[in-house]
Amino acid sequence: MANVLVVAELLEGKARKTTLCAVTAAKQIAEGTGGSFDILSIGEGAGAAAEELAGYGAGKVLKAEIAGGYTCEKYAATVAEAGKGYDVLVACASAYGKDLLPRVAAKLGAGVASDISEVHTDGGKLSYTRPMYAGNMFGTVEILTDKQVVTVRQSEFEPAASSGGASPSEDVAVQTDPAADKVEFLGVEVVKSERPDLGDADVVVSGGRALKSADNFTNVIEPLVDALGAAMGASRAACDAGYVAPELQVGQTGKVVAPKLYIAIGISGAIQHLAGMKGSKTIVAINKDKEAPIAQVADYFLVADLFDTVPALTEAVKKL
Amino acid sequence: MKILVSIKRVADPDNASKLKVSSDGTAVTSEGLEWKMNPFDDWSLEAALRLTENAAEKNARVGEVVLVSIGPNDEHTQRIIREGLAKGAERGILVEADEGNLDASVVSAILKAIVDKESPDLVVMGKQAADGDSNVAGTELAEKLGWPVINSAMKILTSDDGKTLEVKRELDTGVATVKVTGPAVITTSDRILQPDSVQNGVTPDGHQYAKLEVGGRYASLKGIMQAKKKPIDQMSLGDLGVDTAKSLNYKKFELPPARSGQTTFVEDVADLVDKLHNTAKVI
Ligand SMILES: Cc1cc2nc3c(=O)[nH]c(=O)nc-3n(C[C@H](O)[C@H](O)[C@H](O)COP(=O)(O)OP(=O)(O)OC[C@H]3O[C@@H](n4cnc5c(N)ncnc54)[C@H](O)[C@@H]3O)c2cc1C
Ligand SMILES: Nc1ncnc2c1ncn2[C@@H]1O[C@H](COP(=O)(O)O)[C@@H](O)[C@H]1O
Numbered sequence: 001m002a003n004v005l006v007v008a009e010l011l012e013g014k015a016r017k018t019t020l021c022a023v024t025a026a027k028q029i030a031e032g033t034g035g036s037f038d039i040l041s042i043g044e045g046a047g048a049a050a051e052e053l054a055g056y057g058a059g060k061v062l063k064a065e066i067a068g069g070y071t072c073e074k075y076a077a078t079v080a081e082a083g084k085g086y087d088v089l090v091a092c093a094s095a096y097g098k099d100l101l102p103r104v105a106a107k108l109g110a111g112v113a114s115d116i117s118e119v120h121t122d123g124g125k126l127s128y129t130r131p132m133y134a135g136n137m138f139g140t141v142e143i144l145t146d147k148q149v150v151t152v153r154q155s156e157f158e159p160a161a162s163s164g165g166a167s168p169s170e171d172v173a174v175q176t177d178p179a180a181d182k183v184e185f186l187g188v189e190v191v192k193s194e195r196p197d198l199g200d201a202d203v204v205v206s207g208g209r210a211l212k213s214a215d216n217f218t219n220v221i222e223p224l225v226d227a228l229g230a231a232m233g234a235s236r237a238a239c240d241a242g243y244v245a246p247e248l249q250v251g252q253t254g255k256v257v258a259p260k261l262y263i264a265i266g267i268s269g270a271i272q273h274l275a276g277m278k279g280s281k282t283i284v285a286i287n288k289d290k291e292a293p294i295a296q297v298a299d300y301f302l303v304a305d306l307f308d309t310v311p312a313l314t315e316a317v318k319k320l
Numbered sequence: 321m322k323i324l325v326s327i328k329r330v331a332d333p334d335n336a337s338k339l340k341v342s343s344d345g346t347a348v349t350s351e352g353l354e355w356k357m358n359p360f361d362d363w364s365l366e367a368a369l370r371l372t373e374n375a376a377e378k379n380a381r382v383g384e385v386v387l388v389s390i391g392p393n394d395e396h397t398q399r400i401i402r403e404g405l406a407k408g409a410e411r412g413i414l415v416e417a418d419e420g421n422l423d424a425s426v427v428s429a430i431l432k433a434i435v436d437k438e439s440p441d442l443v444v445m446g447k448q449a450a451d452g453d454s455n456v457a458g459t460e461l462a463e464k465l466g467w468p469v470i471n472s473a474m475k476i477l478t479s480d481d482g483k484t485l486e487v488k489r490e491l492d493t494g495v496a497t498v499k500v501t502g503p504a505v506i507t508t509s510d511r512i513l514q515p516d517s518v519q520n521g522v523t524p525d526g527h528q529y530a531k532l533e534v535g536g537r538y539a540s541l542k543g544i545m546q547a548k549k550k551p552i553d554q555m556s557l558g559d560l561g562v563d564t565a566k567s568l569n570y571k572k573f574e575l576p577p578a579r580s581g582q583t584t585f586v587e588d589v590a591d592l593v594d595k596l597h598n599t600a601k602v603i
Contacts, residue, residue, distance in 0.1 A: 011493060018492075069496065070496075071468075071498060072459065072469065072471075073468050073469075076463070093455075094492050095471075095472060095490065095491045095492045096491070096492070098455045098471070099459065099469075099471045099472075102424070102455070102456045102458075102459035102460050102463070103459050103460075103462070103463045103469070105456075105460065106428070106459070106460040106463035106464055107463060110567070111423070111425060111566075111567025111568050112424060112454070112456050112460075112567075112568075113568065114453075114454045114455055114456055115453065115454075115455070127571060131453065131576070132348075132451065132452055132453055133331075133333070133336040133339055133348075133450070133451055133453070134333065134336050134450065134453065135576060136336040136337050136339055136575075136576065137336070137339055137341075137348055137573055137574070137575065137576070138573065138574045138575075138576055139348075139570045139572070139573050140570065140571050140572040140573075140574075141568050141569065141570050141571070142568070142569050142571060143567060143568060144565075144566065144567050144568065144569055145567045178466065179462070179463075179466055179467060179468050180468075181501075182467070182468040182500060182501045182502075182504065183468045183470070183498050183499070183500050183501075184498060184499040184500075185496070185497075185498055186486070186497040186498055186499055187496070187497050188491070188494055188495065188496040188497070189494045189495050189496075190493050190494040191493060191494045199492070203602070203603075228603065236510055237533075239510070239511075240510065240511070240513070240514070240533075245494075246474065246490050246495070246509070246510070246511055247490065247491070247492060247493060247494060249510070252450070252453065253360075253447075253448070253509070253510050255492070260602050261596070261600075261602040261603065271333070271334060271336060271337060272333075278576075278579065281602070282596070282600045282602045283579075284592065284596070290585065295583050296579075297579055298583050299579075299581050299583065299584065299600065300583070300584050300586050300592060300595055300596070300600075301583050301584070301585050301586065302585075302586050302588070302589070302592050303585065304588075309589055312589045313589050313592065313593070316589055316590065316593045317593065317603060320593070320597060320603060
């Protein structure tokens, strides 16, 4: 029987979708082992977020209000203390989860299975499948320590749906950590976009080096993105060149997406890019070079110059 | 400034699609694949070299970079350490261990023992190893040391020899800026290869490094010659006296399922739209 604590991820006082993906994994673990799950709402606005998180069927929602910008040093001691009563701690393998949970795990002496794609509960015994080698291998791992720490791949766990009801909430004491005094949070530039999040969009349109400039992203890619109501992504080459912001990078070091439709425009399909999108249901490539490695995963391939084709595609999509 | 940089050897990541699983399913076989320096560690090494040099003068080292690799004591691990030495690091440490006995808990415990011996001002690491893709060891090391960790650093500025650093780090939703008091662990993002990613107070401000596309700098011929004479300390886990209990056990490996469909080459935009709308029904 495993009792599970979900560590919520808040952005500007609201739970990010990533939290609900972690809830889904927590439910699988709890149900498969006959245990239960709680949620820890932590950060600025934890109280308000706790109310929202009370509707997902957790035994209770713990809350720890911590003002100011996030650093893992500021949160880890509180999460570890709250986590003492649990067998498994779960968060999403977002930048936040990957930053915070290993610190918590080290405090608890727990092993970490990061970025898992599947939970197994055979005979009540937990193990996890996780992609490795840029998605070229799947390993199934068990955690040998008493406590287990897990981060989950957002694209592999549907966000939990609200189940109504209202879990009771409980304040937990905020713990201090000397390491927290070593990091001063100076600020954050949050990128706001009207578009869906890359992490949970149904359609993703990504551009690569072939776009050649930020202006071309604006003039050629964005109209298609918006015509499809899609999220915009990019290859590392496009991010590195400054055509788009780094958080749009899809791949081994960027975001992992698995939308219904992924359109790769002027992207060659390097192994590290494929790592971030080959779980997509339908993949379209638009590329001048029909030999480009993206063909290994593309369902539909249009061999063409993107500058001629993409505006025409945008117009055609608008007419549907 | 003294910096410790951890480097792991990994099966050639560009050919990871050629990996196989052993017949009993319990091990990954990388036969025929060359051992390479984990590319993420190559990037963090580049950051460490920039922090400890005057880039305006050729070969002007102003600090020390010590490399640590944990793995089999063989020609491959040694070659990878030499590669880092040839790029400019001062010395290397090879901690002999069977790869099957390593996970992030063990690696961070070993690195802590090395930090305790070496007392560096910073540890700069890859955010992940390209084989396990875990993103864990750096943060666990920091916690074990009681140090702060800055993950996914894209820009590092210091003007007091690394005692305090202003670091920009990548988030899912933007970029955060923090001020860190060392000693600290820093893991690096892709953007650490940008021409202006590091300012160390010695290299003239505004210096632009050459644009690096794939990995860190190449070794010069002179660097390769010098590396042959640089020391590599070899030690065993016993020498370090660390707890080597693993916290993870991989029971099974599998290749990913192949994508089911074949590639359909479409004629033109109209054909593509028709297929997406009527066949795949995704738009
Ligand atoms: C450790 C490591 C991690 C990495 N992580 C990532 C990652 O997370 N994500 C990622 O994307 N990459 C990653 N990379 C980089 C990756 O290896 C590739 O370098 C990168 O994906 C290439 O980007 P690209 O496809 O846009 O550019 P290119 O490879 O240069 O491809 C451009 C493509 O555009 C086509 N093209 C050119 N002009 C036109 C035109 N007018 N019309 C149509 N097509 C055209 C070309 O035929 C070509 O196929 C990583 C690399 C390393 C070493
Ligand atoms: N065997 C090893 N030897 C040296 N460094 C390692 C080793 N394993 C992991 N590391 C370091 O830890 C970082 C993160 O690895 P991981 O948590 O395994 O993804 C890597 O980028 C390396 O710098």
